[in-house]
Amino acid sequence: MELLSSIFSRDNVLFLLAGMRTTVVIAASTILIALFFGTILGLVRNYDRGILGRLSAVYIETFRNTPLILWILAIRFLVPIPAFYSGILSMSVFTTAIMAEVVRGGLNSINKGQFEAAYSQGFGFFQTLWFIIIPQCFKNIVPSLLSQMITTVKDTSFLWAVAIEEFTGKGMILMGRFASSAQVFLLFAFMAGVYFIINFTLSSIVRRQNAKGESLKKPVPVKA
């Protein structure tokens, strides 16, 4: 009991909560920004054969094949903005590339016939995208989007590398004040537990969504 109260004193809990707020704010902003730009980038890479399509391909491949920490460090030291915003910026530019690939996966899952049908009804290209393709695409990628949310929440812990005090950072600062192994292990268990609860909730939703998708899928007769 004494062990618990030594760690979870009022001050310490508030300290950790402040870190959790930073984590949630950064993760949520990252998801929203990355979803917006990732959708644009995914569409451009998929449907533009010109220079824009190539540029977005270069962007996506660059970020997908280099580690997040690199971007966190590079942006922190090369872009003169406050640490918190540099954290959001680096997470966003990285996650945008991943989101673009998720969106592309959704776009490719849509039957080409949808385009032909829309054109035959007098829809233009952009109208088809907006009214026909994008809604179906987003419905299909809900599980992947949720998985990406889990990854993003976990990724925020990399920000401790540039001393942004999100949840992991606050936890590690707090840990520095404890000496006994029991205290350190309890704090580790607590930190892991908090991340686990957030991410397990999200991953349970993913599983439910996947199961729902399976049960909705009617057996399609094999085309000869």
Add this chain to the structure above:
Amino acid sequence: MNSSPFSLDKWERLLVDWQIFAGGFLTTLVIAVLALALALLLGIIFGMFSSSHLRGLKGVSRVYVEFIQNIPLVIQIFFLYNGLPLVGIMLDKFTIGVLGIGVYTGAYISEVVRAGIQSIPVGQMEAAKSQGFTHVQAMRYIILPQTVKIVLPPLTNQAVNLIKNTSVLAMIAGGDLMYRADSWASSQLLYGPAYVTTGLLYFVLCFPLATWARNYEQRLKSHDVQATALPQKSKKVFWGGLPELSKKGAA
């Protein structure tokens, strides 16, 4: 002297210290290879567990996957580095890298393997058993060889993630590429060239793997189509998307 973070003299100073980057690259490579071996081993074992009919094994695998996948890698590495020494388990940073990243990626590979095994029709297992194979034998000789083709692309993507994740070791001064580049950059105050070089080195490792996985998957899909529809040429996909669609898009 030019004050741009990417000026020429800064590149020259990087070239002088090229061994630092080469050493880091090599460390990252060795850690990645060993961690991948461990991850494959764990992934195949737990992947088989979760597709077995024994509840106990399924449960063990479920717990492993959920715990590892839902807790940030940073926390797991910090636990190995800061937590374990308190109970007398001292691991050097290299071992922490291989162990931590191997166990982490193992959970993802386990899910890949499970999906692969479940994609093989049940009839295969039943047929094997009717021929006198035990469960393990059937797995070894009938089921797993068939899953190889299906799981190769996602497995390769996991290998790419693993390589990228080795950079987490920079947070415990692990001697990997990211750490050495970063400490060189901050000691010399030469961030520009250091990060560009580091990025290129990671890219050189990851991009061929990622591209191969994409093309292989594309090829598999077109083969599947061939089995049921008209034969078509498999197209290599590097930078573009679906060519047929985009042509319509331009029209």
